[in-house]
Amino acid sequence: MILKPVKQDLKVIGYYLGKIILGLAFTMAIPILAGLFFNEINPTLDFVVGMEISILVGFLLIKICHTEKDPNWMQGMIVVSLSWLFAMVLGAIPLYLSGHWKSFLDACFDSMSGFATTGLVLVQNLDHMSYTHNLWRHLIMFLGGQGIVVIALSFFMRGFSGAFKMYVGEGRDEKIMPNVIHTSRFIWLVSIVYLVLGTLALGITGIINGMKPVNSFFHGVCIFMAAFDTGGFSPQSQSILYYHSFIYEIITIIIIVLGALNFKLHYHLWVGNRKEIFKNIETTTFFITVTVIFFIVGLGLLRIGSYPSKFLLFRKGFYQLISAHTTAGFQTIYPQQFFSDWNPLALTGIIMAMALGGAVCSTTGGIKMLRIGIICKAIKEDVKKIIMPGQAVIVERMHHIKEVFLEDKVVRSALIITLFYIILYGLGALIGMFFGNPFLESLFESTSAAANIGLSCGITKPSMPIALKITYVIQMWAGRLEFMSVFTIFGVLYATIKGK
Amino acid sequence: MFSRVLTLLILTVTFCPGIALSGGISSEDLIRNARQYDGKLVVYSGEVIGDVMNRGKFAWVNINDGDNAIGIWMSINLAKEIKITGSYKSRGDILEVTGIFNRACLEHGGDLDIHAQAIRKVSNGRVINQRLNIDKRNQSFILLLIIFLTWILTLFKKR
Numbered sequence: 001m002i003l004k005p006v007k008q009d010l011k012v013i014g015y016y017l018g019k020i021i022l023g024l025a026f027t028m029a030i031p032i033l034a035g036l037f038f039n040e041i042n043p044t045l046d047f048v049v050g051m052e053i054s055i056l057v058g059f060l061l062i063k064i065c066h067t068e069k070d071p072n073w074m075q076g077m078i079v080v081s082l083s084w085l086f087a088m089v090l091g092a093i094p095l096y097l098s099g100h101w102k103s104f105l106d107a108c109f110d111s112m113s114g115f116a117t118t119g120l121v122l123v124q125n126l127d128h129m130s131y132t133h134n135l136w137r138h139l140i141m142f143l144g145g146q147g148i149v150v151i152a153l154s155f156f157m158r159g160f161s162g163a164f165k166m167y168v169g170e171g172r173d174e175k176i177m178p179n180v181i182h183t184s185r186f187i188w189l190v191s192i193v194y195l196v197l198g199t200l201a202l203g204i205t206g207i208i209n210g211m212k213p214v215n216s217f218f219h220g221v222c223i224f225m226a227a228f229d230t231g232g233f234s235p236q237s238q239s240i241l242y243y244h245s246f247i248y249e250i251i252t253i254i255i256i257v258l259g260a261l262n263f264k265l266h267y268h269l270w271v272g273n274r275k276e277i278f279k280n281i282e283t284t285t286f287f288i289t290v291t292v293i294f295f296i297v298g299l300g301l302l303r304i305g306s307y308p309s310k311f312l313l314f315r316k317g318f319y320q321l322i323s324a325h326t327t328a329g330f331q332t333i334y335p336q337q338f339f340s341d342w343n344p345l346a347l348t349g350i351i352m353a354m355a356l357g358g359a360v361c362s363t364t365g366g367i368k369m370l371r372i373g374i375i376c377k378a379i380k381e382d383v384k385k386i387i388m389p390g391q392a393v394i395v396e397r398m399h400h401i402k403e404v405f406l407e408d409k410v411v412r413s414a415l416i417i418t419l420f421y422i423i424l425y426g427l428g429a430l431i432g433m434f435f436g437n438p439f440l441e442s443l444f445e446s447t448s449a450a451a452n453i454g455l456s457c458g459i460t461k462p463s464m465p466i467a468l469k470i471t472y473v474i475q476m477w478a479g480r481l482e483f484m485s486v487f488t489i490f491g492v493l494y495a496t497i498k499g500k
Numbered sequence: 501m502f503s504r505v506l507t508l509l510i511l512t513v514t515f516c517p518g519i520a521l522s523g524g525i526s527s528e529d530l531i532r533n534a535r536q537y538d539g540k541l542v543v544y545s546g547e548v549i550g551d552v553m554n555r556g557k558f559a560w561v562n563i564n565d566g567d568n569a570i571g572i573w574m575s576i577n578l579a580k581e582i583k584i585t586g587s588y589k590s591r592g593d594i595l596e597v598t599g600i601f602n603r604a605c606l607e608h609g610g611d612l613d614i615h616a617q618a619i620r621k622v623s624n625g626r627v628i629n630q631r632l633n634i635d636k637r638n639q640s641f642i643l644l645l646i647i648f649l650t651w652i653l654t655l656f657k658k659r
Contacts, residue, residue, distance in 0.1 A: 040588065045636040052643035056650065063654050097636070127549040127564055130588040210553030210560070236550055236562070238569050244553065244560045246609055312610035333567060334612060337533045341603070 004499030005492055011065040012075045013082065018061025020083040023152040024090060025054030030139055031094070045100060045130035050094035057090065064472055073415040076486035080149055081258035087148050088112040089441050091140050098133045102462050105469055110137070112473045115144035116480035118352070119232025119329035119454020120445075120472065121464045126237045131218060134253060138222040144480070145229025145259070146191055149236045150184040155222035155397045181445045188264050191228065198224035198255050203249070219243075227255035229363040232329025232454030240319075243448045249315070252330060253322055260286070260358030262325035262370075264401055281398045285373040290325055293353045297321050300346025317346070325353035327364040329454020340456045344440060347457075351444055354453045355425060365452025365479050371414035378411040422482045424450040424475055430457055431471045432459060450475040524596065527568035534603035534612060542601045544570065544614055547623060548585045548592035563595060572597050573608065574616035584625030594622040 028051040035044030057118050071079060086110045095106035106122040113120045114137055123129070123137075173354055173370045199220040206216030236242040240252060254414040258266075265283070268276040277283050297317045307313040316333060323330045340346060357366015381396035388394060396406040428446025433439060445459040461474065478486045553560040555558045559579035562569045564586070574597075585608030586592030599616035602608075 041630060042636060043588075045633065045640055047644060048634065048640040052647060059647070059650060127569060128588055128591075129585055190508065197518055210555055211551045215551055237564065238562060238571070240560055240612060241571065242550060242569070244571050244608060244611060244613075247621070249609075250526050307604050307610050308606050312604060312606070314605070315612045332609075332611070334531045336528075336613065337534070340534060469577060493588045 003496055004016065008067070009075055011067045012069050012071050014061045014065030015067045016071055016079045017082055017086065018058045018063075019091065020058075020060035020079070020148060020152045020224075021054055021061065021086055022221070024087055024143075025051050025058055026042075027139065027143060028054065028094070031132045032379065034135045035130070040130045040132045042074045043130040046094040046097035047132065047136070049097060050090065052094055054090045055239070074488060074492065076491060079478075081481060081485040081489050082150055084481065085117060086113075087115050087140075087144075087475070088477075091115060091136075095133065095291070095465065096137060098130065099305070100126070100133065102128055105466065106462055109469050109473055111140065112310075112342040112476050113454070114138075114233060116232065116452050116476040117141050117145045117229045117231040117365065118148060118452040118476045118480075119226070119448060120456055120460045120476075121233070122460065122469070124462060126235075129235075135218075137233050138225040138231075138235075141229045141231030141233055142191070142195075144194065144227040145225075145231060146187050147184075150187055179220065186267060187263050190263060192271070193222055194228055194255070194258060195221070195473070197205040198228060198251075201251050203250060205247050206243070209243060209248065223239070223252065223257060227252050227278045227328060227330070228259040230256055230259045230326050230328040230358065230452075231363075232323070232367070234330065241332050241334070242415065245272070249319055249332060250468070252328075253319065255326040255422055256323065256326045259328070259363045262359040262361045264361055268401065276401065281373040281377075281400050282369040285369040285376070286358070289353070289356055289372065291368070293325065293349045294318060294321050296349035296352070297346045299341045300349060303345065304341075304343040306341050306343075306346075324350045324453055324455055325356060325395050326358050327354070327366050327451055327453045328449070331455060331458060335456045335458045338444070338455075339441065347440060347444065348375060351440075351447050354444075354447045354451050354455065355449055357387075365450075367418050367451075370400065371418055374406065374411055375418065376415040377406050383408060388445035416484060421450065421479070424478060428471055428475050431468060434466050435465050445472075446475065450479040452476060452479050518632050527565045527570050529600055530570065530601060531568060531612065534601075538603040539599045539616070541598065543596060544572075544601075544616065545594065545596040545600050546570075548582050548596055548625070550587070552582055552583060552585060554579070561595075563597065571608075571611060571613040572599065572616050573605075574599075574614055574619065578616055578619050580623055581619060584627070586625065589630065590627045591625050595624040596620040596622050 028047050031047045032044055035047060061419065083223060085142060088108050091114070092104065092107035092111035095101055095111060096104050101107040102122070102124060109122050178188065186317035193340060199217065202223055203217035206219055207213055220234045225231070234240065234242065240249060262282055265276060265280055286290050294317065301313050301317050307316055319332045333341070338350070344436065355366060356372055357368050358364030360368045362371045377396050377398050381394055386395045397403055425443065425447045428450055429439070429443040430448055433443030441459055443459050444457045447453070448455050525537070527544070527629045529545070530537055530542065530544065544563065544565070546563040548561055549564045549569055550562050554576060557576050559574055559576055561572045561574060561579060563572055569584065582593050582595070584590050584593055596619065597614060597616045598618045599614040601614050603612055604610040606612050
């Protein structure tokens with residue numbers, strides 16, 4: 001029997017949602033301070049308005065729905081999925097007020113793209129955007145990459161038993177430390193240490209490249225946030241091409257690869273267990289898939305003669321590949337060049353890389369390396385069962401922080417999520433084709449949205465149909481949260497109608 | 501006769517690298533038809549945006565024509581002509597660049613760029629004076645008042 005949600009469910013959901021929104025509201029203080037520093041009065045006011053609306057919504061929810069109860073699994077999942085939708089709308093308010101977006105939907109699109117660390121944009125005239133708004137665009141990537149709930153858990157909430165349910169709902173199912181609050185704080189510690197180092201590296205490189213020191217460090221902090229959180233926004237419309245710098249490309253590759261690693265792996269590297277990186281199933285799978293897919297991309301580029309030398313082919317091909325595979329979405333070519341200069345084989349390689357993604361419990365999107373590794377191990381186990389004598393006992397193992405036996409329930413879970421991702425990529429491609437786009441372009445853009453990549457072949461633009469914008473927003477949301485918390489919303493809606 | 505002259509003219513303009521494709525080409529056209537324009541002398545114009553990045557005797561300048569920005573590699577002497585670059589607080593100088601277009605520049609890591617031979621300043625940039633938006637200021641005060649009243653109301657409700 002399906003039970004209808006009761007008033008108490010709504011109170012718990014509203015209360016925790018309010019707390020997360022309040023946490024989000026306070027993060028708007030950062031662009032306000034930046035606006036005052038850069039003497040940008042109107043952009044500062046945009047964020048004051050945005051912050052006030054967010055405080056009001058959060059405060060009202062907390063007061064109206066005040067409860068002492070901890071959320072159960074269903075409530076926790078709903079809180080997470082709704083908090084991402086609220087974050088999208090509230091985060092879009094200051095963006096829309098800037099006048100750089102044609103409609104509020106466009107601002108919501110970029111807001112979801114930022115929070116979900118996708119990187120697809122509908123912004124207009126980016127090259128004339130204020131420091132204040134630009135900082136917010138990149139900051140929401142940094143916040144979304146760690147997780148909106150992780151922020152609330154780290155800074156705005158005391159420990160409660162429902163914390164883990166919300167943490168899992170945000171697409172993370174691995175605890176680094178026994179306590180989920182400590183895990184959240186560790187994620188922030190790693191991110192902030194890298195933020196300082198990465199900003200310094202990019203800032204100094206910017207100065208060497210001839211940029212003004214203020215711009216150099218501002219770009220440094222923005223690019224770091226977008227790179228480490230494998231987001232892909234950039235302060236200028238040309239993405240990484242703006243800098244015309246090989247060193248800048250190398251530094252961003254290092255940062256996006258760091259962002260694509262499991263935070264649990266970061267923890268083991270930090271405590272001195274460096275061998276883990278060579279043994280871990282995620283890193284070994286990542287190495288294999290990068291090598292295989294680069295072979296495909298390289299072959300495609302070689303056949304069409306896209307680049308005049310092998311070094312240039314490697315530089316351009318590898319950058320777009322690693323950017324796609326880590327789900328960062330930075331580009332060193334123009335979106336149009338994917339179809340004018342690259343051939344379908346190279347493009348298919350990029351789509352494959354985008355679909356796979358990085359590590360679980362990282363800032364990346366896509367199917368993820370652990371699941372790919374598990375599926376490959378399961379196939380290997382099944383093949384062994386066929387080849388070996390009937391009485392032989394076949395047991396497959398994998399190394400993920402520790403040696404673990406491959407269990408059927410783990411394989412099942414990996415296959416289900418993989419299947420959901422493939423369906424999501426396919427559905428987006430079908431909708432893209434419905435609006436008259438060719439198959440490969442539609443699949444490219446759909447995979448980019450659903451796996452939270454941000455690479456574009458030109459379909460994503462302000463003039464695209466509203467239904468396609470909404471499709472990509474849903475794909476970014478569902479892909480970032482890895483489905484379960486999104487499905488819970490539909491389940492609750494069904495229970496509301498059909499339940500007793 | 502006329503058609504022959506026309507054909508000859510088109511062939512000369514398209515294949516002779518010594519003659520610039522006059523009238524200016526849009527960034528969209530250059531990027532989409534990069535193979536066609538590769539190695540040719542082109543005229544491209546737009547607003548200088550971001551930083552002028554000096555690299556020894558040369559500089560990188562990014563010029564946006566409204567659709568895309570393209571990197572222009574120019575000598576430091578040409579770059580000195582640029583006084584204002586586009587940002588939130590300014591509209592940059594509008595330049596017309598005549599130079600060799602590269603689809604995948606061998607010298608610059610395969611970037612799509614233009615190596616400038618000459619530039620002409622079409623118009624000077626200007627600093628934009630920012631005026632306080634009264635509506636935004638009023639909205640923020642009204643919202644602050646609403647938050648305060650809501651807070652007071654909740655205090656009363658508690659008592």
